[in-house]
Amino acid sequence: MPIIDSETSQVAETVLSAYGIEPASLTQHGGGLINLTLKVVTQNDDAWILQRLHPVFPPAINANIDVVTRYLAERGACTPRLQHTLNDALWVEVDGQYWRVLTFVPGRSFATPPDLIHATAAGKLLGAFHATLAGFSADLPCPRPAVHDPERHRAALIAALATHPTHRLHGEVRKLSGVIANQLAALPALPVTAPRLIHGDPKLSNLLFDAKARPLCLVDLDTLTRAPLPFELGDAFRSWCNLSAEDAPTATFELSLFAAAIAGYAEAAGEFVTATEASAIVPATEIIYLELATRFAADVLNESYFGWDAARFGSHGEHNLCRARNQLLAARALRAQCHDAARIVIRAFQAV
Numbered sequence: 001m002p003i004i005d006s007e008t009s010q011v012a013e014t015v016l017s018a019y020g021i022e023p024a025s026l027t028q029h030g031g032g033l034i035n036l037t038l039k040v041v042t043q044n045d046d047a048w049i050l051q052r053l054h055p056v057f058p059p060a061i062n063a064n065i066d067v068v069t070r071y072l073a074e075r076g077a078c079t080p081r082l083q084h085t086l087n088d089a090l091w092v093e094v095d096g097q098y099w100r101v102l103t104f105v106p107g108r109s110f111a112t113p114p115d116l117i118h119a120t121a122a123g124k125l126l127g128a129f130h131a132t133l134a135g136f137s138a139d140l141p142c143p144r145p146a147v148h149d150p151e152r153h154r155a156a157l158i159a160a161l162a163t164h165p166t167h168r169l170h171g172e173v174r175k176l177s178g179v180i181a182n183q184l185a186a187l188p189a190l191p192v193t194a195p196r197l198i199h200g201d202p203k204l205s206n207l208l209f210d211a212k213a214r215p216l217c218l219v220d221l222d223t224l225t226r227a228p229l230p231f232e233l234g235d236a237f238r239s240w241c242n243l244s245a246e247d248a249p250t251a252t253f254e255l256s257l258f259a260a261a262i263a264g265y266a267e268a269a270g271e272f273v274t275a276t277e278a279s280a281i282v283p284a285t286e287i288i289y290l291e292l293a294t295r296f297a298a299d300v301l302n303e304s305y306f307g308w309d310a311a312r313f314g315s316h317g318e319h320n321l322c323r324a325r326n327q328l329l330a331a332r333a334l335r336a337q338c339h340d341a342a343r344i345v346i347r348a349f350q351a352v
């Protein structure tokens with residue numbers, strides 16, 4: 001992982017001093033798209049994660065992470081914990097940017113599942129996370145807007161098209177927007193289900209595994225919220241079952257990975273999931289692909305949210321156009337197999 005530039009490293013050292021941590025090395029860590037994530041190692045070989053929060057998140061979300069990870073840890077679950085500063089603060093502000101420190105969990109994360117064993121382990125990890133948090137009844141200190149709200153994201157895409165009429169990729173985004181809208185319109189409305197405490201962004205890179213493919217913990221807890229479970233599961237399966245990178249020119253929906261993951265999930269979550277929630281998993285997965293395609297498409301024009309790779313793409317817009325197309329292709333791949341996927345869900349929950 002690359003060593004970071006001297007300016008960032010100076011700020012990082014200032015932040016770490018609030019925690020009484022003296023870094024011996026600071027390196028960029030993981031492949032996150034949103035926060036800046038640094039691994040800190042001290043002279044004594046203690047390791048920490050230092051993160052600069054993306055401006056889209058208010059720093060008060062750290063209070064959610066603090067209470068939820070404490071709850072998980074008290075129940076014996078592996079989890080990163082939010083470190084408090086020497087003055088008992090949950091974050092540090094430097095020049096209007098917010099930084100936090102988390103305990104480092106030695107584990108590996110993947111962009112796509114290396115095999116079926118990891119897919120099952122991912123399912124078990126998320127199932128255990130949900131089932132454990134089912135007992136967390138307190139309000140979150142910093143309530144968050146729904147992560148998944150296809151209509152809100154649709155409106156944002158329409159607004160982006162109106163705001164950037166002269167953007168060089170406007171025509172491409174307009175075409176894409178029409179195709180996404182048609183595919184969404186062909187889906188049934190999802191049943192109404194009770195809100196659950198969910199992770200909010202359970203893509204595979206936010207799950208850590210040990211070297212033997214055993215599940216460790218979920219990271220990236222900025223999006224903790226209460227929301228319908230089918231969207232959370234749809235978000236997980238849309239990430240875990242598309243073997244292509246999110247920005248590849250092709251996309252798939254791998255039924256074998258889906259079967260492995262849902263079997264792991266059903267085993268760990270067990271009776272926590274209602275029949276209505278289970279019945280909505282497959283259409284919710286397709287909706288999440290389309291919602292994400294919508295968000296990437298809006299960012300092609302807004303050029304403000306998702307990170308981009310200047311080594312592989314000419315601009316922020318081009319990288320996100322590629323991501324939007326990838327998600328749309330995956331949605332189509334799932335649509336073609338949706339009946340088989342629905343049968344797999346029924347079998348997985350019958351077995352528990």
Ligand SMILES: Nc1ncnc2c1ncn2[C@@H]1O[C@H](COP(=O)(O)OP(=O)(O)O)[C@@H](O)[C@H]1O
Nearest residue numbers: 030032033034035080103104105109205219220
């Ligand atoms: N507490 C932690 N311990 C070990 N690795 C972590 C921890 N938190 C994050 N990571 C690693 O850093 C990556 C990026 O962090 P994440 O919180 O997911 O940021 P982003 O919001 O940018 O995706 C993760 O995919 C994971 O590999």
Ligand SMILES: [Mg+2]
Nearest residue numbers: 032205206220
């Ligand atoms: Mg992440």
